[in-house]
Amino acid sequence: MGSRIVSFELCGREVEVLVSPMATLQSVLRSQLGYTGTKEGCRQGGCGSCTVLVDGEPMMSCLLPVEDVEGRRVTTIEGIAPVAGLAPIQQAFIEKNAFQCGYCTPGMVVLTKTLLDHHPSPSRDEIIDALGGNVCRCTGYAPIIEAIEAAAAGATTDAGRDAGDWPDPSGER
Amino acid sequence: MAKLRGTGIAAVNYPTGMNLGGDPSQALIHATTSGSFVVALSSTDLGQGLRTVIGQIAAETLGVAADEVVIDTADTDTGPHCMGTFASRATHRVGNAVKAAAEEARTALLEVAALELNAPVGGLVLDGFGNVLVAGDPGRCVRVAEVASKAQFEYGRTISGRGAYMKPKSPVDPETGAMDPDSTEAHACTIAEVEVDTETGQVAVLGIRSAYEVGRQVNPALVRGQIVGGAWMGMSHALYETTEPYYPNPDHKPKDFSEYVMPGPAELPEIDCVVLEVPSSTGPYGVKGVGEMTANSPIPAIVNAIYHACGVRVDDLPVTPEKILRGLEAKWATESAAAAGGR
The missing domain is CATH 3.30.365.10 (Aldehyde oxidase/xanthine dehydrogenase, molybdopterin binding domain)
Incomplete structure (x- = not known):
């Protein structure tokens, strides 16, 4: 089985990339496309630091053959922020000091994005459930939960769109 | 079978820096x-x-x-x-x-x-x-x-x-063992509150509340971040983490970090702290170190709280449900033997 070209939508633009068989989305994002915001933690689906959105749903990109996203819509941490400035979720993480080393942060922020898209006002238990697959070693989770609560209370994910030129979360342009 | 609550306390004096060779x-x-x-x-x-x-x-x-x-x-x-x-x-x-x-x-x-x-x-x-x-x-x-x-x-x-x-390197006095090992010391005291399930042996940590004295705080938000994250890590060491967990058959041991047991957000207790500032004489603007110490006092505080709750004293970490159940069995056996002997 030889290399083949895979095309998909990445943070609002069409990409085509020549990939080896069974290359993961994570390795292609980082090594071939230069999207290094998506981190590589355990490479076995155990830590969530590689979380990206595929058609709006969170997926562990370290377990996902890139061929599986052919024709689909992939959003990484690079596509969460408006072109200028920060998304309200990102601002909330800063204000609540919801990171130390930052390695889990892209996965946490991407996960929060989809949580708030589905549940604009999540309960604390819903937040805890959503975080179940994402490991943080530094913060003790408390500041991350506070940041998600603040992002939900202060602004929906729509609010930041007025601040700049946003990638359309529906993917319809 | 019951869920028993207990409170434990522990304190730490923590040296800033080291001095084994300058x-x-x-x-x-x-x-x-x-x-x-x-x-x-x-x-x-x-x-x-x-x-x-x-x-x-x-x-x-x-x-x-x-x-x-x-x-x-x-x-x-x-x-x-x-x-x-x-x-x-x-x-x-x-x-x-x-x-x-x-x-x-x-x-x-x-x-x-x-x-x-x-x-x-x-x-x-x-x-x-x-x-x-x-x-x-x-x-x-x-x-x-x-x-x-x-x-x-x-x-x-x-x-x-x-x-x-x-x-500078501080030589050890061969007669007394005395030396000057550090530059300053920070201090902390933690009170932990736990609930022990005597049927399953599981421990829920309900609260970790600490007082810290860390010298001058250059950045209070970062100090608090260290303390809150360290409290969680201390709980993790106390109850969960080990690279060599006990299994009857070693073939069943975890093979990688995906099977390494750590608490998640669902196990998060209420964590709070107060911070006192007594500037050191040797640090820039009176600082001391506050990093590693934040995972220290929560551990014995939790172990003491478990003892307070159910009377089981565990002296090797982590305190797993199995160790608690074995401790309870031993305690009940001793108690019933004493009761039988007393009749």
């Missing part, structure tokens, strides 16, 4: 042509906030705004020597080196500013907003950026500073 750190600072200051270090920021804290110390000493300071920790091959970021030493050791370097760079800056303002060096002050002023003469001032530019293009001078701090 403990040095060094720093170099120079001004760019635009008047920002680059602090070159080999000290690594691994998430504890070293770059932020060191930038604050440099800015405070230089007399410029914090966003005018760039911390360059890019390369341990080319940077000035540092023993490393461990033993809660960086804010103290590296901070002292950076403070010394910043003092020298500040003097170099003021010497050029004195030429530019035609005023004695001793009569100049920095306002912290990027200006050098002649004290008592508000009309006479010059931008730091302009001084930095002119130093290089008109006066042919550098605006730079060198800093070193070393805790």
Whole structure:
């Protein structure tokens, strides 16, 4: 089985990339496309630091053959922020000091994005459930939960769109 | 079978830095042509906030705004020597080196500013907003950026500073074992509240509340972040984490970190702290170290709380449900034997 070209939508633009068989989305994002915001933690689906959105749903990109996203819509941490400035979720993480080393942060922020898209006002238990697959070693989770609560209370994910030129979360342009 | 609650307490005195063979750190600072200051270090920021804290110390000493300071920790091959970021030493050791370097760079800056303002060096002050002023003469001032530019293009001078701090090696007295092992000590006391399920042996940590004395806080938000994250990590060490968990058959042991047991957000207790500041005499602006110690006192506090709750004293970590159930069985067996003997 030889290399083949895979095309998909990445943070609002069409990409085509020549990939080896069974290359993961994570390795292609980082090594071939230069999207290094998506981190590589355990490479076995155990830590969530590689979380990206595929058609709006969170997926562990370290377990996902890139061929599986052919024709689909992939959003990484690079596509969460408006072109200028920060998304309200990102601002909330800063204000609540919801990171130390930052390695889990892209996965946490991407996960929060989809949580708030589905549940604009999540309960604390819903937040805890959503975080179940994402490991943080530094913060003790408390500041991350506070940041998600603040992002939900202060602004929906729509609010930041007025601040700049946003990638359309529906993917319809 | 019941869910029993208990409270435990533990305290820690934590040394800042180490001293097994001398403990040095060094720093170099120079001004760019635009008047920002680059602090070159080999000290690594691994998430504890070293770059932020060191930038604050440099800015405070230089007399410029914090966003005018760039911390360059890019390369341990080319940077000035540092023993490393461990033993809660960086804010103290590296901070002292950076403070010394910043003092020298500040003097170099003021010497050029004195030429530019035609005023004695001793009569100049920095306002912290990027200006050098002649004290008592508000009309006479010059931008730091302009001084930095002119130093290089008109006066042919550098605006730079060198800093070193070393805790000298302290030999051990062979007769008494006495030595001087650290530079200062921070202190903490933790109260943990737990609930032990006597049917399953599981422990829920309900609260970890601590008082800390950490010297001067350079950045209170980062100090709190260390304390809250450290409390969680202490709970994790107390109840969950081990690379060699006990299994009847070793073939069933975890093979990798995906099977390594840690608490998640669902196990998060209420964590709170108060912070007291008693400045140290040896740290820059009175700092001590607050890093590793934050995962210390929660551990014995939780173990003590378990004993208070159910009367089982476990003395090896982690305190797994199995150890608690075995302890309860032994305790009940002893109690019923005593009751039978008493009849």
